[in-house]
Amino acid sequence: MPLKSNDYTKTERIHGGIYNMSPGGFDHAIVNSNIYQTVSSRLKGSLCLVFMENLNLLFENDDYLVPDILVLCDRKQITSKGYRGVPRFIVETLSPGTAKRDRDEKKEMYRAKGVEEYWIVDPRSKSVEIYYLEDGQYILQDSLMLEEDKTDEHYNAETEISLRAFPNVTMRLGEMFENTL
Numbered sequence: 001m002p003l004k005s006n007d008y009t010k011t012e013r014i015h016g017g018i019y020n021m022s023p024g025g026f027d028h029a030i031v032n033s034n035i036y037q038t039v040s041s042r043l044k045g046s047l048c049l050v051f052m053e054n055l056n057l058l059f060e061n062d063d064y065l066v067p068d069i070l071v072l073c074d075r076k077q078i079t080s081k082g083y084r085g086v087p088r089f090i091v092e093t094l095s096p097g098t099a100k101r102d103r104d105e106k107k108e109m110y111r112a113k114g115v116e117e118y119w120i121v122d123p124r125s126k127s128v129e130i131y132y133l134e135d136g137q138y139i140l141q142d143s144l145m146l147e148e149d150k151t152d153e154h155y156n157a158e159t160e161i162s163l164r165a166f167p168n169v170t171m172r173l174g175e176m177f178e179n180t181l
Helices: 025-043 099-103 105-113
Strands: 011-014 017-020 049-052 069-072 089-093 117-122 127-134 137-145 160-162 170-172
Touching: 011 105, 025 049, 025 069, 025 089, 025 170, 089 105, 099 105, 099 117, 105 117, 105 137
Parallel strands: 089 117
Antiparallel strands: 011 017, 049 069, 069 089, 117 127, 127 137, 160 170
C-alpha cells in the first residue's frame, strides 16, 4: 500500500505511489557491504562512482528508486535530487517486505531505463540471479546458490563472478555472503 512521503525517511516512488524501504536486517547489510567494498575498491581511480543505499535514481515521470548498490559513470547526470542517467550496474538485495517489488516493478523500471546489468541477491538462500540487458529485455545470465561445504559435489564458494561492463571487477560467490548468519 502506498504511503505518504513523510511517513519514513527512506522511500521510493513507483508509478506515483510512495513506498517505504523496509529495513533489511543484518544479512542484508552484510551482503550489501561485501558487494560494495569489492566493487568500489576495484573501480577506485576510475571515472565511475559506486553508491550503497544512498542515491536516488530518478525517472522521467518523477518516480525514483534507491538501489542497494549502483554504479554510475556519467557524473554530469548527478543532480541535487539524485542521478538522472543510466547506471551501468545495479544490485537489489532482497528483504521479505520488498522482494516482490524488486523482482517485478523495480526490475521492469531498470529494464526500461536501460540498465545493462541487474543482480538480485537473496541473503536468506545465499543466491544471486544475474540479468543482462539484451535487445531491450533482461535475460537471466546466471543463477547461483552458494554451497560452502567443500565435500559437496556442488561446492562453489570459489566461483568467480565478474561484472559485464567491468571484467576486472570480480568477486567469489563465498566472498559475497561472507560473515552472514
